[in-house]
Amino acid sequence: MTLTLTPACSAFIRRRWVCLIASMVICVCAGFGYAWSVLQNPIVTRFGWADSGVALAYTITVLCSTMAPLFFGGLIRRLSTRMGVVVGAVLFGAGLFATGMMDQLWQLYLFYGVIAGLGVGFIYPSMMAYVVRLFPDRSGMASGLGTAAYGSGAILWAPAATALMEGVGMSQAFQVLGVLFAAVILAGSLLLSDPPEGFQQGLAPAAQGAAGSGADLRRGQMVRTGAFYQMLIVFTCGLVAGVIVISQASPILQQSLSYTSSRAALFVSVFSACNMAGRFLWGSLSDKLGLVNTAGAVFLLCILSMAGLALTGAELPVLILMGIAASCYGGLASILTPLTARMFGPRYITENYGVMYLVFGLASLIGPSLATSFKTMGGGSYTGAYVTAAVLAAIGLVLSRFLRPVPRKGE
Template structure:
């Protein structure tokens, strides 16, 4: 009974930690002033698009420490992993404040901070899900929502610091604060016992097919055809969200003609819907199923991208609706997938398994912003990037049906085998 109550403290601490590391989604607020600063230092004419590689690498290297940190987490507990990850994350942010070139920024923000993010993110989510087998979808949504809400809170704080002290000082101040918060909160995190069952909750009886699928290690997961469908679905679904999140502020300014201040509001609105989508979709997925929730998310993502495609100079309302829908769908995907992975392959090795699954997210994190930047530099327009993302959104919808067929076949084979 004591651990059943204590799990809520662990969840709250995990949310505070994710609130800090989720500040990477506020990158578009830092990108323009940092490009201006580095241009003055290097003598080059740099744009936010030139710095997008730092954000791209941040997302790309995350799975490295999600997998390695997840292996340590599953065996020794998350406390030490999160503490070290906090040092890397805060240290990377602080070092970014001393950047004098794009290469230095890529090393500090892209690699050091990115490795710290993956280390922390994988542990907080997987450990929280283990403590809440009775609310797996909801808790997955809450912990990832804390990660997403950071980009609602951080942009105005960062803007204030940038306007008062400059972008480099903003990096250093925020980095120090987050390093302290993450490392301090790590002491409230405990490892979930393998036999933990919340007081007053009785696990549902599972069918033969499901019981065989559960508690696979990474080798067992990779041997399942369902894994490859799921990772492709994650990649297709995350593409639009990461593409728009990485350059939300520049898109608003260049495509719609908004001021820098108004574009900052766009970043916060996108983050707000991103956050709400994680909690709402996590809760709904507990009711109607993860794959059905992801199917709806794919449909609405295409609708949002269509609205962005038809947005232009002065189309503020259409743009806001489109970007809000993208944020909602991106949040839904990120809120559902931790529980989706645990449902399919079990919670025992979920830290490592979800780290491997997260490679789909990292792939989208690399190609989404890169394609967006390339399309704009080639076309002087973002429209073709929205078309590419919409095609992937439709592909994601198709994959939800492929998953259902494969899951039924897999279950039938398991039943026949027994």
């Protein structure tokens, strides 16, 4: 049974599709970070910096993007969705533009890692909470589409960045992309509107109950629960496998399969497509299968893909298994928002998801470090990283079976 909606809410039901499309365009631009693996080797080649030192820039940008909602949560809450995206667009574009002027490693960390990373931290978590607020009746679908758009960034940007670097040079490529992303995100922000009062409560209350049966906790209350730390461990363990593939795909393919940089860049886009497909597929299925059951299926695929990569070096199986791992990363990303709403209630999803987004930073701290460390110790082999990722995914699978919503008072 659906409650009677106010005229403003009824009108917004039609407008929300425009808002969703604008959000997806914004997320596609913000997803440029997924093209990192095609940037790493050219930066190493040009400046002669160590692989591990350059790879750290990816970790820094993800950490900054995930920490932004923690440090700037109060500011983000006070800003409208649109203004939060505007701030993010300026930081993101400026960070990339300044990266084009770097000549020292610390500048890569500051411009690409910190400034551009903070920009993404203002944009992506807000967009993910926003699309779920747009579609409280289909949160899995909305989250899947939003995360799919974000994950699809490398499909377009990996070959585009490679072509730009070959055509105009690395410095100008970063500057062109910085201006482009800032302009498109700012234009998209003009189409965003916050849902009217009572929209979430008035639309499909039965669906809301299924998606968010936990108590409505604010972030300060949420972080004092055991369920929060359980989710933090579960998703961090599960995301490591995908982070290894997404952040290190080009170096892995060049090292393991002797691919050229341009051929490796093509498969970075392919894996990005797998990431995107996983987000939409698993996000949509979660509305039917349930969030915890969907998470369990994704964890099993994570384990199998990493174990397979540890056991084989044949070209076709390696490509398939890396694609599966990328799709699992997307699947976990798509269910994180609605599962956060289910565990801790939907009312404060914007601030709560901003905190839970930390799992991507933790996984990105672990994944590239595992890959580069085991590559160095193993004479170029990534087998140790794959085995470790499989073990972590198994831990995540076991712990995910015990996820329960925080009960409301009196329950």
